[in-house]
Each structure stands twice: as structure tokens, then as C-alpha cells.
Amino acid sequence: MALTNLQVRDLETVLHPYTNQATIRDTGTLVLERAKGIHVYDVDGKPYIEGMAGLWCTSLGYGNEELADAAYAQMKKLSFTHLFGGKSHDPAIELAERLKEKAPVPISKVFFVCSGSEANDSQIKMIWYMNNAMGRPQKKKIVSRIKGYHGVTIASASLTGLPANHTDFDLPISGILHTSCPHHYRFGLEGESEEDFATRCAQDLEDLILREGPDTVAAFIAEPVMGAGGVIVPPKGYFEKMMAVCQRYDVFMIADEVICAFGRLGEWFGSSALGYKPNSISIAKALTSAYMPVGAILIPEEMYQATIVESKKVGTFGHGFTYSGHPVGAAVALKTLEIYDREKIIEKAAAKSPQFQAHLKALGDHPLVGEARGLGMMGALEMVADKRTKKAFEPKAGIGAKAVAIAQEEGVILRNLGDALALCPPLIISPEEIDDLFDRVARTLDRVLDHAKAEGLL
Numbered sequence: 001m002a003l004t005n006l007q008v009r010d011l012e013t014v015l016h017p018y019t020n021q022a023t024i025r026d027t028g029t030l031v032l033e034r035a036k037g038i039h040v041y042d043v044d045g046k047p048y049i050e051g052m053a054g055l056w057c058t059s060l061g062y063g064n065e066e067l068a069d070a071a072y073a074q075m076k077k078l079s080f081t082h083l084f085g086g087k088s089h090d091p092a093i094e095l096a097e098r099l100k101e102k103a104p105v106p107i108s109k110v111f112f113v114c115s116g117s118e119a120n121d122s123q124i125k126m127i128w129y130m131n132n133a134m135g136r137p138q139k140k141k142i143v144s145r146i147k148g149y150h151g152v153t154i155a156s157a158s159l160t161g162l163p164a165n166h167t168d169f170d171l172p173i174s175g176i177l178h179t180s181c182p183h184h185y186r187f188g189l190e191g192e193s194e195e196d197f198a199t200r201c202a203q204d205l206e207d208l209i210l211r212e213g214p215d216t217v218a219a220f221i222a223e224p225v226m227g228a229g230g231v232i233v234p235p236k237g238y239f240e241k242m243m244a245v246c247q248r249y250d251v252f253m254i255a256d257e258v259i260c261a262f263g264r265l266g267e268w269f270g271s272s273a274l275g276y277k278p279n280s281i282s283i284a285k286a287l288t289s290a291y292m293p294v295g296a297i298l299i300p301e302e303m304y305q306a307t308i309v310e311s312k313k314v315g316t317f318g319h320g321f322t323y324s325g326h327p328v329g330a331a332v333a334l335k336t337l338e339i340y341d342r343e344k345i346i347e348k349a350a351a352k353s354p355q356f357q358a359h360l361k362a363l364g365d366h367p368l369v370g371e372a373r374g375l376g377m378m379g380a381l382e383m384v385a386d387k388r389t390k391k392a393f394e395p396k397a398g399i400g401a402k403a404v405a406i407a408q409e410e411g412v413i414l415r416n417l418g419d420a421l422a423l424c425p426p427l428i429i430s431p432e433e434i435d436d437l438f439d440r441v442a443r444t445l446d447r448v449l450d451h452a453k454a455e456g457l458l
């Protein structure tokens with residue numbers, strides 16, 4: 001199909017993040033214009049269910065007037081002041097108070113950022129800084145996991161355990177190590193129980209720490225449920241076992257809750273849903289339901305004390321962004337948290353999860369689906385060439401991208417993580433809309449199956 005004028009102008013001017021730059025020149029982009037509730041509309045007025053809540057973030061959906069009003073009111077009152085060098089403002093103070101109240105573990109302070117990548121970058125810097133202040137400058141290595149996703153800045157992309165984020169970017173940087181991915185379907189051994197697999201993952205972590213030297217390993221970072229790596233729910237008992245290893249070697253635990261916090265797994269924090277007690281936490285995305293770019297790290301007392309110790313020695317704590325705690329972002333985040341509380345969004349998400357998961361699991365019977373997995377209001381359908389042997393499609397067959405294109409024709413926006421189709425709708429989705437979403441996904445799978453047969457891919 002010929003590209004529209006807008007699509008041509010787009011391709012001539014915008015370098016699209018996370019995009020196959022070669023194929024997009026033929027397909028063009030989907031240009032969206034407006035949105036309401038769980039639907040986004042393209043420039044021709046066609047509606048789509050936003051099956052991915054944007055990028056796992058628009059939990060309250062679109063067109064929320066209260067959030068828009070909160071931003072407008074704050075812009076008129078005090079559009080900007082920063083938090084550097086002794087300045088502060090009411091929305092940042094109040095937001096930090098709310099986050100401390102909500103946090104699942106004892107938190108001393110909140111450090112504001114604008115994105116998930118900045119949050120995790122700040123985590124690494126804070127760990128290094130803390131261990132310097134504590135007189136153990138050799139304890140600096142950070143362990144993340146294969147297929148973990150933590151962002152794309154130089155340090156965060158190093159934590160990320162996906163080849164596309166490393167290849168050609170000269171990453172990871174030194175001192176960042178990757179341990180095994182807790183995906184039983186792909187990495188469990190023949191006949192290995194989930195429990196035994198979890199034990200083996202913890203043993204892998206322990207072996208890595210011992211190989212490197214426990215006095216050189218500072219922290220372990222993990223998403224409660226891996227998002228961009230394929231919506232991977234760890235096996236039962238996994239975090240308990242990983243925590244025991246970390247505690248044994250005095251390794252700090254960081255929960256990357258950029259996707260999971262604020263109800264995605266049916267609780268305020270995903271780590272609570274999975275029995276994981278981190279020392280510090282990264283948040284972003286649903287903190288403002290993506291109405292403003294705001295993130296934060298929630299840090300414990302010992303990390304805060306380090307900033308006092310070092311400030312006495314060297315003066316200023318030299319970290320912070322111009323927009324750390326931006327007042328408009330903070331006002332919108334506060335209103336978002338108020339709505340989560342008042343409308344019982346998290347409790348309602350927990351109540352809708354069984355319906356969502358039942359639909360997902362039912363699609364596990366589809367001939368194309370090797371594994372249907374998920375937790376709470378997120379999930380993935382991993383498409384395979386052979387259900388029995390779990391054989392994957394050849395990457396060049398582009399099955400994942402094809403499925404996303406067909407889903408778009410069916411009026412639903414999904415995202416492919418390799419050949420896994422991810423689902424993560426706004427939490428405000430109604431039960432009827434959940435049924436509608438899965439009808440469309442089922443039709444999509446049928447059409448992808450026809451395509452795979454026609455192309456001789458099965």
C-alpha cells in the first residue's frame with residue numbers, strides 16, 4: 001500500500017526508537033491521533049484496543065480529565081522549580097510521603113528521575129556511592145539476568161540481558177554480570193520440576209558470586225515478572241531462594257518495578273505479589289499512568305546515610321537531573337495515586353485477573369501457541385513452529401512482527417517480544433472489553449496460523 005503524506009514525512013524526519021529501520025521504510029508507521037478509555041484512534045479514525053497500555057504504562061487509560069486538570073493547575077501555579085541545592089516544592093514532598101507509605105519495605109528517601117532507565121542508572125550509582133562511603137570500594141559488581149530488561153542508557157542497557165541492546169553498542173560495560181533466566185519452559189531441563197529449576201537458578205547465582213568473589217559483588221537487580229524479555233513469570237519459590245543467596249553474601253537486592261508496581265500483578269508492588277523483599281526499588285511508567293514522564297528510586301536508610309557521610313567529606317552529592325521531581329510530573333503522579341486509591345484500581349485489577357488469565361490460558365491450546373504465560377493483568381503467548389518439541393520459528397520468518405500487523409488489522413495493538421505476543425492492557429479495562437480483546441487475539445492467531453501454513457513455516 002502506498003504510504004500517506006504523513007507517513008512519508010515521518011520517515012524523512014523521525015528516527016524511531018526500537019524499530020527495524022529497514023522494514024519500516026516499506027510498511028510505514030501507524031500514526032495515531034487521539035485516544036479515550038482503552039482505545040486509541042489512528043488518523044483515519046479507526047479505533048484500536050491498546051492491548052499493551054502503550055508500553056506497559058497507561059494503566060488509567062486515555063483522556064482522564066482529572067490528570068489533565070492536575071497538570072494544568074500545577075503549570076499555572078508553579079510550572080517549574082528544581083530540587084537542587086536546598087530548593088523544594090509541595091508536590092514533590094507530598095509525592096515522596098505517599099510513596100514511602102505505599103512501599104512494601106522500609107524506605108528512607110525517594111529520589112526522583114524521569115524514566116525507568118534513569119531510575120536503574122541511579123540505582124547503580126547509588127550502590128557504588130554507598131559502598132565507597134562504607135569503605136568497601138571493591139564491592140561494585142552488579143548482577144542482572146539474561147532476558148532481564150532495565151532500560152537503554154549505557155549502564156541500564158548493560159544490565160539489560162538482551163542481545164539487541166548490546167550488539168553494536170559495545171555493551172555491556174565491565175562490572176555488570178548476567179545470571180540465568182528463570183524461564184522454565186525454555187530453560188528447564190527435561191523432567192525438571194519448577195522447584196528444582198528455581199534451586200538451580202539460585203545455585204547459578206551463588207556460583208557466579210563465588211567465582212567473582214563475594215567481596216566484589218554489590219547488588220542483584222530483578223523485575224518481579226520479566227517484561228520486555230518475554231513476560232516471564234519465575235517458578236515458585238524462585239525469589240525466596242535468590243534472596244537467601246543474596247543475604248548470604250551481603251548482596252543488595254534491587255527490585256525493578258518499572259512495569260510491575262501499581263497493580264499490574266494485583267498488588268501495589270510486584271515484589272509483594274512474588275514474596276520478594278528488595279532493599280531498594282525502581283518505579284516509573286504507571287506512577288503517572290504515563291501522563292507525564294516520572295520515575296523514582298525508593299532507597300533505604302543505609303543508602304541515605306552514605307550521602308551524609310560523603311557530603312561531609314566532599315561536599316555536594318553530585319547526582320540529579322534538571323527534571324528530578326518536576327512539579328507538574330509530581331502533581332500528576334499524586335493525582336494518579338489518589339485515583340488508584342479512590343477508585344480501588346488495584347483491587348479491581350486483582351479481581352479481573354482470573355478472567356484475563358483464563359482467556360490467556362485457553363489460547364494456550366491454540367496450535368500455534370507453545371506457552372501461554374502470565375500473572376495478574378499481563379501475559380504472553382509464545383508462538384512456536386512445533387508445539388510438541390517447542391521448536392521456535394526461524395527469526396527471519398518474522399512471525400512475531402507478522403502477528404502484530406495482523407492484530408492491528410483486527411483492531412488491537414500488541415507487541416511482539418521475539419515470537420511471543422505480549423498483552424498488558426490498561427488496568428481500567430472492563431470485563432466485556434477483556435472478552436473483546438481476546439476475541440481479537442484469537443482471530444489474529446488463526447490468521448497467523450493460516451499465514452504460517454501458506455508460507456510453509458510449520
Ligand code: PMP
Nearest residue numbers: 115116117149150151227258259
Ligand atoms: N525497567 C523495566 C522493567 C522496563 O520495563 C523498562 C521499560 N520498558 C525500563 C526499565 C526502562 O524504562 P524507560 O524506557 O522509561 O527508560
